[in-house]
Amino acid sequence: MADRVYPSAKPNPNPPQSAANGGATATNGGGGTQPSFPPTKSQLYNRPMYRPQPPAKRRRTRRGCCRACCCWLVLILISLIILAALAGGIFYILYRPQRPNFSVSSVQLTTLNVSASNQVTSKLNIAVTARNPNKKIVFFYDPISISVTSDGADFGDGSFPGFVHQKKNTTVMRTTATSSGQSVDPSVAATLKKSTVNLDIDLETKAGVKLGGFKTKKMKIRVHCAGIRVPVPKGKKTSSPSTPDVSCKVKLRFKIWKWTF
Incomplete structure (x- = not known):
């Protein structure tokens, strides 16, 4: 009894090319057909290479910028205040600065006339003593204007020449203050x-x-x-000089823009 031959159920992995593809098969050297291989994964999935992007920078908000600016300004102001305090302390330790002292050493009223119409004519000889108590500081003055008043009424004007006030020095300045035909209130005229x-x-x-x-x-x-009392001359007789030795108050005047302190 002859054996039966059954066809294989396994498909041929390399089927021959049909005539629809050109009717010819490629030969390899000795006339055999060239096997074809299935496409690789790189051919099936032709995707671009992934490149990681750098993280995006966060934009500062306007509030954050204002807060940072305010913090820096505060720190700068505090630093400047500390530096100024240190500089002032070092300056005080090195120089021991003191204000100059002024006092009225002599006043003589040589002329005083009060007319019926309350007009005053006066003449005064004034001596002012200036003292510089500092050991390392020298003051230099412009010409000094002097104004004399009595109960708010102008009693005479004059001036001292400018000078340089050396260290630990005492200078006596002398001048004459005059007033001619100055109108005053009747109450002031009565006190004069x-x-x-x-x-x-x-x-x-x-x-x-x-x-x-x-x-x-x-x-x-x-x-x-303030508080200087001077005797009034009687007739043609000149009054004697008054030596009140009144201490004076010294005020520095600073001008910042439109304001004077």
Whole structure:
């Protein structure tokens, strides 16, 4: 009995090319057909290579920028204040600065006439003593204007020449203050006819400071002397000089833009 031959159920992995593809098969050297292989994964999935992107920078908000600016400004101001305090402390330790002292050493009323129409004519001889108590600081003054008043009424004006006030030095300045035909209130005119009058003396100038070879900018300085009693001359007789030795108050005047302190 002859054996039966069954066809294989396994498909041929390399089927021959049909005539629809050109009707010819490729030969390999000795005339055999060239086997074809299935496409690889790289051919099936032709995707671009992945490249990681750098992380996006966060944009600062406007509030964060304002907060940072405010913090920096505060830190800068605090630093400047600390530096100024340190500089001031070092300056005080090295120089021990003190204000100049002024006092009225002598006042003589040589002429005083009060007319029926309450007009005053007066003449005064005034001596003012200036003292510099500093050991390392020199003051230099512009010409000094002097104004004398009695109960708010103008009693005479004058001036002192400018000078340089050396260290640990005392300088006596002398001048004459006059007033001619100055109108006053009847109440003030009545007080001027008494045996003594009360006077206030004001000095005003600009002063600078010299430290070695360094000079500062000049600042306005005002000196106020109050409570000076002077005898009134009688007739043609000149009154004797009064030596009140009144201490005066010294005020520095700073000008910042439109304001004066």
